[in-house]
Amino acid sequence: MAEIDISIVVVAVSSFLFALGCGIFFHDHPVWKWIDIVYYSLSVFGVILLFVSEDLNRAMLRIQEKEREIERHWASAFPGAGTGVPAIPVLPASSPDHWRASYEALKAEQDLGELCRQAPSLDCAPHTSHASFIKRDFQQFDAGTMAVPADRARKEEDFCQRAYQLVDHLALNSGVGTDDYALVKQRLLAVERNEASALETAALAEAIGTSHDRILSAVPTEKYAAVERLLGTEGEFAEELFTLLSFCATRPADATAKQRHIDLLQSVQETRHQTPPEVQQAIREAEQMASASLPQRVSRFIRLNLWPFILTLALAGKFGKAVSGFGGLRRLRVAP
Numbered sequence: 001m002a003e004i005d006i007s008i009v010v011v012a013v014s015s016f017l018f019a020l021g022c023g024i025f026f027h028d029h030p031v032w033k034w035i036d037i038v039y040y041s042l043s044v045f046g047v048i049l050l051f052v053s054e055d056l057n058r059a060m061l062r063i064q065e066k067e068r069e070i071e072r073h074w075a076s077a078f079p080g081a082g083t084g085v086p087a088i089p090v091l092p093a094s095s096p097d098h099w100r101a102s103y104e105a106l107k108a109e110q111d112l113g114e115l116c117r118q119a120p121s122l123d124c125a126p127h128t129s130h131a132s133f134i135k136r137d138f139q140q141f142d143a144g145t146m147a148v149p150a151d152r153a154r155k156e157e158d159f160c161q162r163a164y165q166l167v168d169h170l171a172l173n174s175g176v177g178t179d180d181y182a183l184v185k186q187r188l189l190a191v192e193r194n195e196a197s198a199l200e201t202a203a204l205a206e207a208i209g210t211s212h213d214r215i216l217s218a219v220p221t222e223k224y225a226a227v228e229r230l231l232g233t234e235g236e237f238a239e240e241l242f243t244l245l246s247f248c249a250t251r252p253a254d255a256t257a258k259q260r261h262i263d264l265l266q267s268v269q270e271t272r273h274q275t276p277p278e279v280q281q282a283i284r285e286a287e288q289m290a291s292a293s294l295p296q297r298v299s300r301f302i303r304l305n306l307w308p309f310i311l312t313l314a315l316a317g318k319f320g321k322a323v324s325g326f327g328g329l330r331r332l333r334v335a336p
Contacts, residue, residue: 046310099159102244103143106163109237110134122226126233129175137166160248164188167241176230179211180238187242191249204242208235 113131116124141162142155167188171181187204212231219227 042310046308098247099156100143102163102247103138103141103159105240105244106134106138106166123229123233126175126230126237129173130170130237133166133169133173137162137169156251160245160251163245163248167245176215176227176234179215180208180234181241183207183211184238184242188245188249191246201239201243205235205239208238
């Protein structure tokens, strides 16, 4: 039950008793002619103050309604979870440092390629090409440490997407050994489909060796040694790339969808805890009241607390006029 302000009760009782007395003993007074104007003016002013004072309450009602809508949404989306927003799940990474170790290995290859640019040679050519693709595909990649599990999972997802793009670009390159990266791509896809194991690197090495033998069989004798060295470098990097990215292929097939679900839940919970502007304004005003000047305190008191007294006085005046009318009617009836 709501607590009733005793001051409003006192003012209401006193006002109506005073109006009752005035209506009985001063029913002929000319002031009753102006009561309607005073009544409507005070009523309008009181209603305006009422709406101003109820801003905070309306804001809180909007928050509660939003929370009920969210709860109804999640209750329909998760019938077995009951009411309320479900707890944010955690989509763990395959290993907290797996993607970081793979990224550092790719960065080492990029650094080697950058050094090779300063001293070009046949053995350095593949590393230089690799460095260009790694630099492009991992541009603006943030390798910073993530403390929150969901953030680490997102970072792993970002790394794997960029790494898969790297494999695609290497496979489309017109240089020697591009078939090696096409085989890496096929092998990763087979691992994703559970048609192969990420640990069976020997099968990939055998397929790469078969591809190299086919290429070398068509190479002229004078270029055989050079092409063999290039293919060897490309094959080694292709096998290393498969090892580095095999954990990406073993991630859940719906990992991206799950991560988006996690992001949605986080967004909903952050929205639930955001304070609407109206409430923020009310909080700021409450904090300012401690150091507010006397005119500011009077102004706030009028806006928040004066409306019930004004409406009470308006109704009391209207009541007094009604009583005076009955008093005048009685006098006419008893007149000779």
